[in-house]
Amino acid sequence: MILRTLSRPLAVGTAALAAALVLAGCGGDDDTASTTIASSSAPQPSAAKTSSPAASGEHNDADVTFTQMMIPHHAQAIEMSDLILGKDDVDPQVIALAEHVVAAQQPEIELMTGWLQAWGEDIPEMGMGMTMDHPMNGMLAQSDVDAIGAATGVDAARLYLEGLKAHHAGAIEMAQAEVDDGMNPEVIALAKAIITAQQAEITEIEDLLTTL
Numbered sequence: 001m002i003l004r005t006l007s008r009p010l011a012v013g014t015a016a017l018a019a020a021l022v023l024a025g026c027g028g029d030d031d032t033a034s035t036t037i038a039s040s041s042a043p044q045p046s047a048a049k050t051s052s053p054a055a056s057g058e059h060n061d062a063d064v065t066f067t068q069m070m071i072p073h074h075a076q077a078i079e080m081s082d083l084i085l086g087k088d089d090v091d092p093q094v095i096a097l098a099e100h101v102v103a104a105q106q107p108e109i110e111l112m113t114g115w116l117q118a119w120g121e122d123i124p125e126m127g128m129g130m131t132m133d134h135p136m137n138g139m140l141a142q143s144d145v146d147a148i149g150a151a152t153g154v155d156a157a158r159l160y161l162e163g164l165k166a167h168h169a170g171a172i173e174m175a176q177a178e179v180d181d182g183m184n185p186e187v188i189a190l191a192k193a194i195i196t197a198q199q200a201e202i203t204e205i206e207d208l209l210t211t212l
Contacts, residue, residue, distance in 0.1 A: 062181035064121050066191060067112040069137070069174055071124045074105040076139055077167055080148055084160050089153045093208060094160065097201070101164070104197065108190065115187065138170020154212050161212075165205045168198040 081098035084090055116123045140163050148159045171194055178191035 057184055057186070059115075059119060059187065060181075060183040062178060063184045063187045064116070064119065066174060066178040066182060066187060067115055068122065068124060070171070070194075071109050071112050071116075073137065073139060073167070073171055073174065074109050075124075076145070077164065077171075078102050078105055078109075080140070080145060080160060080163060080167070083145070083149045084156065087152065087156055090157050091154075091208075091212070093211075094157045097164075097204065097208070098160070101201075108194075111190070115184075137174055138167040140167065158209065158212055161205045161209050165202055165209075168202050168205075171198050 078101065081101040084094060084098040085102070113123055144159075144163060148156060148163065151159050175191035175194040175198075179188055179195070182188045182191065
């Protein structure tokens, strides 16, 4: 299946994915945010480049669940970031963080999609919106995503940062479950990279929130 443009919201198209979302939970710290972003960008692109698209070797249900869940999780982070990038009244450091999120997570979506294709597993569908009445694993309700889009300036930046912090915390929980229960070494390596990178970004987000 062909992935559509990720600046648009995401819809999860399979009952299996919805069930998986119930079971589990979506990439530096220095004197400036721009320095932090540069230092935290290495793990995620590196993981994508060094992993085989086919995720060679055996895999188990945990590997499948992780990839099926992390694709829409990443896509919502990209949607949130695209909303911030479409504004001209947001702090440049917040803009830089949003640019990094898109640059890091888009290749990971493509990587995980390749794995699911190779395994013959269902791939989450990209569509015109993800509405979650009971958000889980750090994902935002669509109304919260819409609020980011409607806000301006400092309000938009704060909503984005607070939402992204919760979003990253959920991703770390999902990734840790993969590290604990997964089988495929390449999928586990990506999960470890996500934990490292997104924990660093949580620290960065907390620093940015004190400056708004």
